[in-house]
Amino acid sequence: MTDPAAHLAAQAIGAAAALSLFAGSQLKDRRLLAFSMASAALFACHYALLAAATAALMAAVSAARYAARLAFGGGPRTALPFAAAALAAAAASWDGPLSLLPAAGTLASVLTSTLCRGAAMRAGMLASAGCWMAFNLAVGSVGGAVVNAASLCMLSVAVLRLLRRGATEGAP
Numbered sequence: 111m112t113d114p115a116a117h118l119a120a121q122a123i124g125a126a127a128a129l130s131l132f133a134g135s136q137l138k139d140r141r142l143l144a145f146s147m148a149s150a151a152l153f154a155c156h157y158a159l160l161a162a163a164t165a166a167l168m169a170a171v172s173a174a175r176y177a178a179r180l181a182f183g184g185g186p187r188t189a190l191p192f193a194a195a196a197l198a199a200a201a202a203s204w205d206g207p208l209s210l211l212p213a214a215g216t217l218a219s220v221l222t223s224t225l226c227r228g229a230a231m232r233a234g235m236l237a238s239a240g241c242w243m244a245f246n247l248a249v250g251s252v253g254g255a256v257v258n259a260a261s262l263c264m265l266s267v268a269v270l271r272l273l274r275r276g277a278t279e280g281a282p
Contacts, residue, residue: 117159119159120156120159120251121156121251121252121253123156123253124153124251124252124253124254124257125252125253127149127152127156127253127254127257128253128256129145129148129152131257131260131261131264132145135264135268136268137268137271137272139227139228139231140180142231143176143179143180144176144180146176146223147172147173147176147177147180148173149257150169150170150172150173151173153165153169153254154166154167154169154173156251156253156254157212157251160249160251162212162245162251163203163205164199164203164204164209164212165212165245165249166203167199167202167203168200168212168213168215169212169216170199171192171199171216171220172216172219172220174192174195175188175192175219175220175224176223179223179224184223184224184225184226184227185225186225188224189220189221189224192220192224193221196213196216196217196220197213197217200212200216208245208248211241211245212242214241215238215239215241215242215245216238218234218235218237218238219235219238222235222237222238223235228272229268229272229273232265232268232269233265233269235261235265236265236269239261239262239265240258240262242254243255243258243259243262246258
């Protein structure tokens with residue numbers, strides 16, 4: 111990106127998407143999903159301004175998926191269509207090997223956030239955050255890198271807390 115104003119706008123929206131910093135520490139699944147949905151919508155705008163088409167589409171698919179999970183619950187009826195949408199969007203926007211990171215991160219998140227609960231859902235989100243962290247560092251997304259670094263830490267803590275309590279499933 112060469113336009114300084116667009117770059118600044120992209121980074122500002124990425125900073126606003128820090129709303130997701132509150133997601134990983136949530137023990138109630140619905141709250142975790144709501145924070146994640148709002149953040150994904152902001153990140154779709156952020157990546158579009160950074161001219162990262164695959165990432166922008168993956169974030170938009172994620173926002174829609176979180177909304178569907180909140181409205182209709184999880185399971186194959188929401189996992190499979192969104193996994194297919196993510197694959198189609200990744201294929202349509204493919205821009206080389208770097209596109210693999212947001213695509214893989216989104217697929218990990220799609221499958222675990224719709225098919226899993228509690229510690230297992232958060233472990234899948236950890237894998238997703240790792241993919242996104244590498245991507246954000248590569249494209250210079252300050253907000254994305256900060257959010258993913260924090261998410262990696264908070265999701266790890268949440269998984270450990272749930273496992274220590276003997277609760278492999280979070281509260282609804």
